[in-house]
Amino acid sequence: xxxxxDSPSDGMRKLVEGAADVLHDKVALSVSGYDISQDEYDALxxxxxxxxxxxxxxxxxxxxxxxxxLHSEQVQSRSVFDVVAFPYRGSTGLGPTAWVxxxxxxxxRGTLKPNPRSDIxxxxxxxxxxxxxxxxxxxxxxxxxxCGSGTILAEAFIRSIRCLGLDSKSSxxxxxxxxxxxxxxxxxxxxxxxxxxxARELRKMLHRSKVDAVVTEPLLLPRLEARPxxxxxxxxxxxxxxxxxxALSSMAEVIRPGGRIVVVVPxxxxxxxxxxxxxxxxxxxxxxxFQPGPVGFQYPVRLSFESTRWVRxxxxxxxxxx
Ligand SMILES: C[S@@+](CC[C@H](N)C(=O)[O-])C[C@H]1O[C@@H](n2cnc3c(N)ncnc32)[C@H](O)[C@@H]1O
Numbered sequence: 562x563x564x565x566x567d568s569p570s571d572g573m574r575k576l577v578e579g580a581a582d583v584l585h586d587k588v589a590l591s592v593s594g595y596d597i598s599q600d601e602y603d604a605l606x607x608x609x610x611x612x613x614x615x616x617x618x619x620x621x622x623x624x625x626x627x628x629x630x631l632h633s634e635q636v637q638s639r640s641v642f643d644v645v646a647f648p649y650r651g652s653t654g655l656g657p658t659a660w661v662x663x664x665x666x667x668x669x670r671g672t673l674k675p676n677p678r679s680d681i682x683x684x685x686x687x688x689x690x691x692x693x694x695x696x697x698x699x700x701x702x703x704x705x706x707x708c709g710s711g712t713i714l715a716e717a718f719i720r721s722i723r724c725l726g727l728d729s730k731s732s733x734x735x736x737x738x739x740x741x742x743x744x745x746x747x748x749x750x751x752x753x754x755x756x757x758x759x760a761r762e763l764r765k766m767l768h769r770s771k772v773d774a775v776v777t778e779p780l781l782l783p784r785l786e787a788r789p790x791x792x793x794x795x796x797x798x799x800x801x802x803x804x805x806x807x808a809l810s811s812m813a814e815v816i817r818p819g820g821r822i823v824v825v826v827p828x829x830x831x832x833x834x835x836x837x838x839x840x841x842x843x844x845x846x847x848x849x850x851f852q853p854g855p856v857g858f859q860y861p862v863r864l865s866f867e868s869t870r871w872v873r874x875x876x877x878x879x880x881x882x883x
Contacts, residue, residue, distance in 0.1 A: 572653065573612050573644070574612050577613055578612075578616070583642065584621065585618060588620065589621060590610070590621050590641065590643075590644075591624040592605050593626060593630050593643055593658065595647040597646055602629050605644070605653070605655075644657060645657075662689060667684075667716075668685070670715060670716075670744070674743055675739045676739055676740055682710045683778055687864070688712045688715070689716050691825070692720070692774075694823050695776045697776070698773075699721040699722060701773035702772045703722050704725045704727075704772040704777075705776055706727045706763060706777055706808065706811070708733070708734075708737050709728060711738070711741055713776050713778075715741060718744060724741070725753070725767075725772060726753065726755035727755070728758070729757065737755050760779070760804075760812075761811050764811065771816065772815055772817065774820055774821050775823065775824075777824055778874075780827075781872075782827050787832070788831055788832040788871050789871070791833045794831045794835075798827065802839060805824070809824065809846065813846040813879075816883075819881060821851055822843075822877075822878070822880075823876060825875070826877060827873070828863065828874070828875045829871060838861060841879075843877075843879045847882050849879065849880060849882050851878040861876055862878075
């Protein structure tokens with residue numbers, strides 16, 4: 562997906578022009594909106610229809626996805642041209658949805674595993690997004706030093722990536738091992754190693770060996786029943802910052818040169834309508850922010866899905882300059 566930063570109608574025109582060949586074969590159109598208002602969504606749908614008609618394509622009809630988000634099953638099962646829309650640098654980012662994973666088996670992996678641990682687990686979908694951002698490839702090794710119930714490791718494992726997990730709680734290590742074992746069945750090659758350990762002491766734990774990628778979500782903040790005051794949110798983020806900072810330094814010591822570190826951080830929405838973000842700094846420890854292309858990410862990148870009500874997830878992607 563490529564982000565477009567012009568006005569929505571200009572952006573839509575460019576998108577449709579660029580996709581004219583594909584569009585002639587499509588029978589259905591849709592817009593998937595993330596974090597945009599209903600008015601903006603409706604305007605984008607009108608712009609899409611206008612541009613498609615202006616391009617002389619008359620046979621395509623519009624799909625209206627539930628909650629303005631197209632489900633992956635719809636993308637996979639129909640010949641659909643879907644435009645994804647999201648807030649971007651004060652405007653709306655637009656891009657064609659090029660591919661979506663099949664979410665059914667992913668959902669099953671999330672709910673049927675022996676220890677789903679809904680109190681700490683992230684969804685397989687989020688784990689997959691984070692692994693994609695890390696660029697880790699088949700046969701390489703990924704480390705999750707705050708592995709909890711092992712969701713990131715499980716998604717890596719099924720893509721033939723070797724998995725190393727740590728957690729400070731032995732009960733979580735046991736849960737993660739059982740979840741991975743359930744996934745691999747009777748296969749002899751385990752391909753994973755999950756141990757009790759402290760994410761702040763990785764060099765010691767790994768005996769100076771290096772990993773190709775680190776993908777992790779260090780802490781969940783206490784569940785908030787309402788938006789906190791900005792001062793309370795600042796205190797909560799401040800309390801979490803030390804462990805994030807220490808763990809990031811520790812990760813920087815075990816990542817191979819050029820390898821990436823993907824870390825989820827919390828963003829709290831406050832009663833004063835402000836955002837308090839946990840920020841990370843990597844320059845002094847040999848890390849730079851990963852930029853995938855000419856448009857660039859603004860860090861931390863907000864994830865518009867799967868946030869608990871007042872705490873959102875955002876993500877940093879660093880790469881090692883060592
Ligand atoms: C948010 S959970 C991770 C959840 C995981 N992504 C999953 O899907 O299950 C964070 C985990 O970090 C562990 N943890 C907290 N402090 C740690 C430390 N210093 N070193 C290693 N693990 C730690 C907790 O026990 C918890 O299991």
